Amino acid sequence: MLDSRQVPYGATSTRRLHWLRLAAPQEFFSLARKVIPWFGAAALVLGLAGLYVGFFVAPTDHQQGEAYRIIFVHVPAAWMSMLIYLVMAFWAGIGLAFNTRMSSMMATALAPTGALFTFLALWTGALWGKPTWGAWWVWDARLTSELILLFLYIGFMALQASIDEPRRADRAGAVLALVGVVNVPIIYFSVKWWNTLHQGSSINLQSAPTMAATMLIGMLLMALAFWAYTIAATLWRANCIILEREGHTDWVRGTLEEVK
């Protein structure tokens, strides 16, 4: 049985080993630095295309008029808020279980962007709720559980910021992130489990989408743009964290000379 730990560092005999090498901050840093501009550019192009389809191609909704166009930012932001939390908890958990510091740094890097999208989901939701429901905010299951998600992100960041020793902060944050994961399915299924004011999903894995094709395309383009943005932003933040934590090492000194 070939064990990756028995292969000398730097070996690239199989694809699997190649990916495992990214657990080393040095490897991660140089790959991330290469791909960040590409994901950034993809986010820009997809975002512009999504806005074009959303505002110039997709028709007016016969019930909600133009107010429905909030969907093009609201739904992708809400999806990202949940997805980022799952990815964050995954990496935090891996970091806790295997003591891999790069995983923990990735979790820390994801939190602010996740919090941003959670706030945006709530903000755009309030701006959509007012004209359609007549209320900025209601304490229904979907909205309340999404608010709890925002508090989980903020709690994760505050907890990590309050602990000086990075590896202890990683572990404490991981426990919080893993406990909070239970909230994500609650958000997702809240519109099914409870009678909520929030509408059910128009898009799910069980049935065909219940919306016009151009609306769907606009929304998916925006979702892809938010994905690309999230990858670019979180890799960039992870690289900042690497420099902050590992600034004393020889390889970081090497990259400084490269940049000069």
Place this chain on the structure above:
Amino acid sequence: MNWTSMNDFFAMGGYALFVWGSVLVTFGLMAAEVLGLRARHAAIQLQLHRLHARQLRLHAGKP
């Protein structure tokens, strides 16, 4: 095309506050995050360059 004029587009069928309030805040905050990341990256780079320069000076000072 959905819109007859620029004004028609900006009016968003009477929902301008809600639609533009969503879109502008979304992209505004994303842009702010990017600027924040740029500042954070620049700050740590500067700090590391200073540290590096100081270490070089220390080394040079030693016999």
